[in-house]
Amino acid sequence: MKLNIAVLPGDGIGPEIVEQALKVTSAACKKFGHELSYKEALVGAVAIDAVGNPYPEETHALCMESGAVLFGAIGAPKYDNDPSAKIRPEQGLLAMRKRLGLYANIRPVTTFPSLVHQSPLRADLVEGADFICIRELTGGLYFGRPQGRSEDGTTAYDTCVYTTEEIERIVRLAYRFAMMRRKKLTVVDKANILSTSRLWRQVSQRIEKEFPEVTTDYMFVDNAAMQLIQNPKRFDVLVTENMFGDILTDEASVITGSLGMLPSASIGVHTSVFEPIHGSYPQAAGKNIANPLATILSAALMFEYAFNLHAEGKAIRDAVDASLAEKIVTEDIAEKGKAYKTSEVGEWIVKRIG
Secondary structure, eight states, X not given: OEEXXXXXXXXXXXXXXXXXXXXXHHHHHHHHTOEEEEEEOOOTHHHHHHHSOSSOHHHHHHHHHSXXXXXXXXXXXXXXXXXXXXXXXXXXXXXXXXXXXXXXEEEEEEOOGGGGGGSSSOHHHHTTOEEEEEEEOSSGGGTOSSOEEOTTSSOEEOOOOOOHHHHHHHHHHHHHHHHHTTSEEEEEEOTTTOHHHHHHHHHHHHHHTTOTTSEEEEEXXXXXXXHHHHOGGGOSEEEEOHHHHHHHHHHHHGGGTXXXXXXXXXXXXXXXXXXXXXXXXXXXXXXXXSOOHHHHHHHHHIIIIIHOOHHHHHHHHHHXXXXXXXXXXXXXXXXXSOOOOHHHHHHHHHHHHO
C-alpha cells in the first residue's frame, strides 16, 4: 500500500518531534511492506514569518491531496506575548480545522503502568483508566460570530453558536465509538445555564434512542471536571462542545503522568490530521529534549484511522510500551536514571519495530 502524507512540523519543538514520528512511520512501513511518500509544508508562526499567512494556500492544497496530515505544534512567544497582533499562529490551526472540515477531535486517555506513579493522582484512582474524549472542533466560541472588541477597546465579545446538524454528527460519532468499546457515553454540557448546551442535550437525548445498547448519562461540565480527578475510571467515551473539550482534555492528559504522552486524531469531511495534544514548548526548541512519544502515538492513530492499518498501529504502540518499560524516555518522565534525548528515544523505537 502507498501512504501519501502531508507533514506540518509547525513551531517550537514541532520539527524535532515530527522528525521522530516520521522515522517511526517509515520503520512501520518498511516492516509491513508499504511505500511511504510525504511532503512538508509551513503552518503557524513559521508560516507567518515566511509568507504572512499562518495557513498558506500551498499548505492547504497539500493537505487536501494527501491521505493524512502529520502535524507538530503551533505557537511562538513573540505572538503569545502580543495581544494586539492581528495575525496569530493559532489562526492557522483554526483555519486548517475549518477548511478541512475537521469536526471531531479524538483524544484517547490511557494510563501506562510504568508511569502511574508519576500521575498527580493516587495510583488506585488512575490504574486502569482508559477512556476517549470526543471534542467538537469547528463550532462554538472559537468560530462563532460576531467576535471582536468595541472601537474604544474597552469591551470584548465572543459568540457561541451551534446548529442541530453540527451536534448530530459529533454525537452520532461518539455513539459509534461507544459501541466499539464498553457501551457507555457521557454527554458533557452546561444545560442549566447555556442555550447552546440545552440544544446539545435536546439533540443528544433524541439520538440516544437510536442506540439502546449504550448507557448514556449527562453531566454538567463543572461536575465532569471534578469527576475526571475524583474517579477517571468511571468514563468510557465523553463527548462535548469545542471549548469544554479543549479544557477537559488538557485536564485529562495529566492523569497519565505526562502531557507529552497523549496523541490525538482530528477527523471530518476531508483529510484527517494527527497530532500530539501538547503545545509548541518553545523553551525546549532545538535542545533535543522534548518527549516525542505523543507524536509517535499519533502516527499509530494515523495508520489506524486514516489507512485502516491496525497491525501497524499496534506495532508502534507496543514499541512505545517497551520504551517506557525499559525507561528509554526523555527528561520529563525520567526519574533517577538516565534521561534520553528526543532523537535517541525515536531511534530506539525504530529499532524495536525492526
